[in-house]
């Protein structure tokens with residue numbers, strides 16, 4: 001993109017808009033300061049506050065595209081993400097107006113409708129185009145989208161470890177959403193079910209000595225699963241999703257998400273590993289998830 005015009009300051013902005021003229025009023029009446037979001041409340045009991053900082057288009061090698069939304073929050077310093085398919089799924093906190101920002105500022109942090117394809121030279125024409133794009137979005141379907149709440153797994157996703165099915169689950173979720181043209185993957189930086197990569201790698205060494213994934217965590221004085229879903233819930237709220245079809249084998253995830261009261265899981269879709277060649281380590285991992293962690297997985301012949 002090559003934007004040459006810096007635009008006017010966006011004045012103070014109040015409520016979330018429903019129409020484009022509301023949107024313009026909204027921009028005029030509400031100021032939000034993203035710097036107010038700092039990790040000042042370390043307790044997991046603290047009220048979760050999040051702010052979407054930026055959104056950017058990611059074209060994929062498969063020919064489709066997604067938008068990546070990056071969030072800041074008040075509980076930790078991690079950059080939690082939402083991978084969003086479909087133009088009608090919008091972040092409330094991103095679309096808010098920030099103090100003293102220009103149209104160019106809004107473009108750079110991704111708070112625009114449609115695609116950035118040409119140089120912005122005429123602010124009025126740009127706003128007219130935005131109005132047309134916004135109208136399309138606000139008349140779009142409100143069907144509950146496919147949603148996956150995915151926890152980071154460097155080993156499974158980046159170095160293709162065969163110890164777990166995390167990489168495959170992420171790829172499959174992206175494939176399903178690309179086909180559906182709509183969906184959200186909330187990508188939480190809760191590596192190793194919340195214990196971090198350092199401790200997870202220690203757990204792998206204990207697993208090579210014969211301990212399973214749960215026992216290895218416990219031997220290292222960690223819970224079997226130390227994850228929380230308050231930030232995921234807040235991100236789904238921010239994306240204005242009240243009903244979702246969740247891709248998961250983990251009933252605890254559904255229970256925890258619904259316990260916040262703002263997001264309703266109307267359907268659970270299983271994530272069955274597609275790789276047809278059974279792998280010894282992966283099958284041992286999946287069997288423990290079913291037997292010890294209550295996961296639902298329909299692979300009776302393999303496990």
Ligand SMILES: Nc1nc2c(ncn2[C@@H]2O[C@H](COP(=O)(O)OP(=O)(O)OP(=O)(O)O)[C@@H](O)[C@H]2O)c(=O)[nH]1
Pocket residue numbers: 149150151152153154163164165166169190191192193194195200203213217247248249250253271289295
């Ligand atoms: N501590 C630990 N974490 C692991 C291990 N294998 C994978 N993980 C982490 O587990 C997380 C994924 O959780 P899973 O239990 O595989 O699946 P889930 O998210 O509970 O459930 P699904 O929605 O069905 O995928 C990621 O953060 C991985 O890094 C392991 O052996 N030990």
